[in-house]
Amino acid sequence: MDIDRKNARSGRADELYDVAVIGGGVVGCAVLRELSRYGLRLLLLERESDLAEGATKGNSGVIHAGFNVPPGTLKARANIAGLDLVYPLAHDLGVPHRKTGKLVVAFDDGERRRLEELMAQGVRNGTPDLAIIDEAEIRRLEPEARGRWALYSPHSGIISPYELTIALAECAHQNGARVVLEAGVTAVDVLPSGGFRLLTPRGAFLSRWVINSAGLFSDEVASLAGIDSYRVHPWRGEYLVTDKEAASALRTPVYPVPPRDDSFLGVHITPTLEGNILLGPSSEYVPDKRDAASTRPVMDRLKTEAFGLVPALRRFPFIHAYSGLRPKLTGPNGGPKLADFVIEESPLRPRWISLLGIESPGLTAAPAIARMVADMIGAKEDLIARPDFNPERPPVPHFAHLADAERARLAASDPHWGEMICRCEHVTRAEVLAALRNPFGARSLDAIKRRTRCGMGRCQGGFCTPRLVDLLEDEGVPVDRITKRGGASVLFQGRIKP
Amino acid sequence: MTDRLTCILCPVGCELEAERTGDGLEVRGNQCEKGIGFAEEEILHPMRNLATSVPLRGTASQMVSVRLSGPVPRDMIFPILAEIAGLRPEPPIRRGRVLIPNVLGTGADVIATHTVI
Amino acid sequence: MSARRPLPPERHDVVVIGGGPAGLAAAIGARRAGASRVLVLERDRRPGGILNQCVHDGFGLFLYRETISGPEYAERLTEDADRAGVRFQTGAMVLDLAADRTLCVNSRSGYSLLRADAVILAMGCRERTREMIGIPGTRPAGVFTAGSAQNLVNLQNIRIGASAVILGSGDIGLIMARRLTFEGTRVRGVFEVLPWPSGLERNVRQCLLDFGIPLELSSTVIEVRGRDRVSSVVVAKVDASLHPIPGTEHEVPCDALLLSVGLIPENELSKRAGIELSPLTGGALVDETLMTSVPGIFSCGNVLHIHDVADWASFEGLAAGKAAAEFAAGRAPSTSGEKVRLTPGSNVHYCLPQAVRLGTSGFELSFRVTAPVRDAWVEVRGCASGKPHFRKKFPRLVPSELQKITVDPPAAEDMEVSCHD
Numbered sequence A: 001m002d003i004d005r006k007n008a009r010s011g012r013a014d015e016l017y018d019v020a021v022i023g024g025g026v027v028g029c030a031v032l033r034e035l036s037r038y039g040l041r042l043l044l045l046e047r048e049s050d051l052a053e054g055a056t057k058g059n060s061g062v063i064h065a066g067f068n069v070p071p072g073t074l075k076a077r078a079n080i081a082g083l084d085l086v087y088p089l090a091h092d093l094g095v096p097h098r099k100t101g102k103l104v105v106a107f108d109d110g111e112r113r114r115l116e117e118l119m120a121q122g123v124r125n126g127t128p129d130l131a132i133i134d135e136a137e138i139r140r141l142e143p144e145a146r147g148r149w150a151l152y153s154p155h156s157g158i159i160s161p162y163e164l165t166i167a168l169a170e171c172a173h174q175n176g177a178r179v180v181l182e183a184g185v186t187a188v189d190v191l192p193s194g195g196f197r198l199l200t201p202r203g204a205f206l207s208r209w210v211i212n213s214a215g216l217f218s219d220e221v222a223s224l225a226g227i228d229s230y231r232v233h234p235w236r237g238e239y240l241v242t243d244k245e246a247a248s249a250l251r252t253p254v255y256p257v258p259p260r261d262d263s264f265l266g267v268h269i270t271p272t273l274e275g276n277i278l279l280g281p282s283s284e285y286v287p288d289k290r291d292a293a294s295t296r297p298v299m300d301r302l303k304t305e306a307f308g309l310v311p312a313l314r315r316f317p318f319i320h321a322y323s324g325l326r327p328k329l330t331g332p333n334g335g336p337k338l339a340d341f342v343i344e345e346s347p348l349r350p351r352w353i354s355l356l357g358i359e360s361p362g363l364t365a366a367p368a369i370a371r372m373v374a375d376m377i378g379a380k381e382d383l384i385a386r387p388d389f390n391p392e393r394p395p396v397p398h399f400a401h402l403a404d405a406e407r408a409r410l411a412a413s414d415p416h417w418g419e420m421i422c423r424c425e426h427v428t429r430a431e432v433l434a435a436l437r438n439p440f441g442a443r444s445l446d447a448i449k450r451r452t453r454c455g456m457g458r459c460q461g462g463f464c465t466p467r468l469v470d471l472l473e474d475e476g477v478p479v480d481r482i483t484k485r486g487g488a489s490v491l492f493q494g495r496i497k498p
Numbered sequence B: 001m002t003d004r005l006t007c008i009l010c011p012v013g014c015e016l017e018a019e020r021t022g023d024g025l026e027v028r029g030n031q032c033e034k035g036i037g038f039a040e041e042e043i044l045h046p047m048r049n050l051a052t053s054v055p056l057r058g059t060a061s062q063m064v065s066v067r068l069s070g071p072v073p074r075d076m077i078f079p080i081l082a083e084i085a086g087l088r089p090e091p092p093i094r095r096g097r098v099l100i101p102n103v104l105g106t107g108a109d110v111i112a113t114h115t116v117i
Numbered sequence C: 001m002s003a004r005r006p007l008p009p010e011r012h013d014v015v016v017i018g019g020g021p022a023g024l025a026a027a028i029g030a031r032r033a034g035a036s037r038v039l040v041l042e043r044d045r046r047p048g049g050i051l052n053q054c055v056h057d058g059f060g061l062f063l064y065r066e067t068i069s070g071p072e073y074a075e076r077l078t079e080d081a082d083r084a085g086v087r088f089q090t091g092a093m094v095l096d097l098a099a100d101r102t103l104c105v106n107s108r109s110g111y112s113l114l115r116a117d118a119v120i121l122a123m124g125c126r127e128r129t130r131e132m133i134g135i136p137g138t139r140p141a142g143v144f145t146a147g148s149a150q151n152l153v154n155l156q157n158i159r160i161g162a163s164a165v166i167l168g169s170g171d172i173g174l175i176m177a178r179r180l181t182f183e184g185t186r187v188r189g190v191f192e193v194l195p196w197p198s199g200l201e202r203n204v205r206q207c208l209l210d211f212g213i214p215l216e217l218s219s220t221v222i223e224v225r226g227r228d229r230v231s232s233v234v235v236a237k238v239d240a241s242l243h244p245i246p247g248t249e250h251e252v253p254c255d256a257l258l259l260s261v262g263l264i265p266e267n268e269l270s271k272r273a274g275i276e277l278s279p280l281t282g283g284a285l286v287d288e289t290l291m292t293s294v295p296g297i298f299s300c301g302n303v304l305h306i307h308d309v310a311d312w313a314s315f316e317g318l319a320a321g322k323a324a325a326e327f328a329a330g331r332a333p334s335t336s337g338e339k340v341r342l343t344p345g346s347n348v349h350y351c352l353p354q355a356v357r358l359g360t361s362g363f364e365l366s367f368r369v370t371a372p373v374r375d376a377w378v379e380v381r382g383c384a385s386g387k388p389h390f391r392k393k394f395p396r397l398v399p400s401e402l403q404k405i406t407v408d409p410p411a412a413e414d415m416e417v418s419c420h421d
Helices: A002-010 A026-035 A074-092 A109-125 A135-141 A161-174 A215-224 A244-248 A296-309 A311-315 A362-378 A404-413 A429-436 A445-452 A464-474 B034-044 B074-085 C021-032 C049-053 C070-083 C146-156 C171-182 C201-211 C268-272 C310-328
Strands: A015-022 A042-045 A102-106 A131-134 A149-153 A157-159 A178-180 A187-190 A196-200 A203-212 A233-242 A254-256 A268-271 A277-280 A318-328 A342-345 A352-356 A420-422 B002-006 B015-021 B024-028 B051-055 B063-068 B098-100 B110-112 C011-017 C038-042 C057-059 C087-090 C092-097 C102-107 C110-121 C125-127 C143-145 C163-167 C186-191 C219-225 C232-237 C250-253 C256-259 C263-265 C297-299 C339-344 C348-352 C355-357 C363-369 C373-382 C388-397 C403-407 C415-420
Touching: A015 A026, A015 A196, A026 A042, A026 A161, A026 A352, A026 A362, A042 A161, A042 A203, A074 A109, A074 A157, A074 A362, A102 A109, A102 A135, A109 A131, A109 A149, A131 A135, A135 A149, A157 A161, A161 A178, A161 A362, A161 A445, A187 A215, A203 A215, A215 A318, A215 A352, A233 A244, A233 A296, A254 A296, A277 A296, A296 A311, A342 A362, A352 A362, A404 C102, A404 C110, A420 A429, A420 A464, A429 A445, A429 A464, A445 A464, A464 C146, B002 B034, B002 C201, B015 B034, B024 B034, B051 B074, B063 C146, B074 B098, B074 B110, C011 C021, C011 C310, C021 C038, C021 C049, C021 C070, C021 C110, C021 C310, C038 C092, C049 C070, C049 C146, C057 C070, C070 C310, C092 C268, C110 C310, C125 C146, C143 C146, C146 C171, C146 C256, C163 C171, C163 C219, C171 C186, C171 C201, C171 C256, C186 C219, C186 C250, C297 C310, C339 C348, C348 C415, C363 C373, C363 C415, C373 C403, C388 C403
Parallel strands: A015 A042, A015 A203, A042 A178, A102 A254, A203 A352, C011 C038, C011 C110, C038 C087, C110 C297, C143 C256, C163 C186, C163 C256, C339 C415
Antiparallel strands: A102 A149, A131 A149, A187 A196, A196 A203, A233 A277, A233 A318, A254 A268, A268 A277, A342 A352, B002 B015, B015 B024, B051 B063, B063 B110, B098 B110, C092 C102, C102 C110, C125 C263, C219 C232, C232 C250, C339 C355, C348 C363, C363 C403, C373 C388, C373 C415
């Protein structure tokens, strides 16, 4: 038949899996890691040249405590369940995180009533330990934050979403899962036997189950399987990033009262573990799923709104701007004002599980969604736990965070720890090499950046880029193939005098 | 056609105006004689030095920087660069070593500007 | 001078952080003034700092009385330092500095702590980025700072694009316009936000006019376009407040954007040591001996204030080195001596030193004007008395040229340095 002819042409059999996850964002990688507990042949197909290239890298990195989601929704259930799972998970995976708490600040009586509504909503959802505090208490917690009252959520926290994603994938990999990058699914054959054949530039893969967690492109992937009932719309959120010096001004995320239409959370101020502070996101519909530009009016607005909440931020320069694209099921003109997560096995295609519209609180919800997926598979077949499943992944050593004695030990043991590649973030050659030697073959500058922080400092790669060039060449990436984020994002046109 | 240029021979920095007249040049704005000579040279037969770098023999990524030992007519810049482009000197190279003597008959040498061991 | 040489002993008389034109000269100055153990810590593989990538000539007119290229200047200065008995450690980066003059240093030879009787800050500067000036648009490959591009082109033989736009007419941008043109990259234009060029006029002639590269003043880049790689930039004219004027936008196709929009003294270590910085220069507040607010820590070169002539950074280094050696030997002028303050006034962007010991005569004052001016008087006037202590006439002053004058009358009160037509 068709399949046999194709096999004959390629000369090898298509590889066969039990579960194929399409999409290497935080949700896809969480699913992969959860399923790697069991004796399943697992595959993850990611279209880009690294994991976390979609919405996962373009958000605030907040662990939400579940008070800003409508009760009774899948979002709320997944948020609350995820809240319990994500801190121990980050600990097991060696991913830095911090339970910072969060302040939602109000300035007038109307906003104060909104705080009470949020609190009631949180209580209904199961958010623990919420409290409304007054101005004095706000100042005690965060001297630089403004507000007359605030909703204080002590269990909210911060984490790097892409560090978590990479750690999830590495853990799954060490438990036998396979990850293939630059493998966007271009066609899906639904097999008579009930499985699926996924065509990608890296070959064809057969799988009994498919988990569609392709984020912004999950509707297009669904269509490939003949499932045409979904539309995913890109809603862009712009961010500004301050210099690390701003860490002295704020440690707790500060949000304004969310706007009534509830389609986004308002312009937040979110500290990060490294010390930079994020301002954002905005929210606007854009017609192009890949339009992650920053715009002047929004950049100005982010500053104006943020300085109203934490005036001290004016003192610090901004070192970066970025945008994320939310995969929303709500369109620009209509559709449900507040769409819920779609986590379902397709009625049309058995064993095809759709994960759509996973916007905020998607990061927090990811481990819970992964459990839901496992349960859905487990309802139809026996999942046998692997006796050798290792839930842990060792933390990645960062020279910049080590104490003097440990630094001295490493530098003495291996001269690569003594060579600084990134002067702003103090990243050594040893760390860059370790990052490049990742199990998935991700080799772009952004892949290095996400794993080491090289290029994330105030000089934004000015110092490290020339140093990375010969390092990359030693590691098998010639000059004309160095990319910012894979594909056509090539940095150089080769040598001047070859 | 009027050229405007600032004389750099002394800190006064006269702002000169130079207009071509037939074969010559009419210079205004100078506060001393030297300004005329400066403008004449700069407008009528400008001289330039140039610098670049070339790969060492057998490598595409390790370079030695070079310059000319003295200025040359400006319209010789690109022909000289083309001559230099083919150089692949072999270490050891001492700073100042002549890599191309009297390049294209200009009287200037192409010299290495640092030492490569 | 190999990076693999075992670490020198722990304690030094003078440690210089940075082995560029200022740091090398500072080390020489310290040795000449009698300091016995003088160590230069340089994070690159060889000394020279930024000079190593400045292959063009124009250096050394004052220090060596001939014009030579950056690499030659660097090598000669390194040889001078070597002959003077300066010790070097290359590939060594200082990660921390304390007010008590202990340093944490990381290198391929190991991680260690050093102690010094005097420290000289000569770390140089870094470049202002696109993100710091907030240019909206996408984030494609192909956006470089000019200095970073210079490193890639000159030291690594890399072609950074086929057609480039350069934002900023500072000397680095101008030099790179010529450099890229030499190597076959088409430079579509240099755009400058101010109404006058930021770099030397000689460079405007020899880097732009020579090649027909347009210089657009009162202009800036307001957007970067291109998904994976730069495909164009949008430029616009700006008004007197430097805001883009609606309706003047036009798109310039290119595949590379180079930013030459300012240099920032790299004072991260200085902040860690608690050294007070000037918001006007971005560098340390210093007295007439170039000592910072922390006793025994001195500053010179681009980390103190951005220079345009490397020779002068070296002269400043020599002075700092001498002062550091005297401090290390216990011969420093009394630090409890009262100091008068110098502040910038009309049309003066900054002046340095910002404090001078009472009674000091013949100190060197550095300054830059804010806007170009001709036939101007520079005055050093007492703040309280209103009396002009010192005046000098200048036929021509531009912001791109750092000025140094020797102020003769002894400092007697807080003074203001101003510039008048």
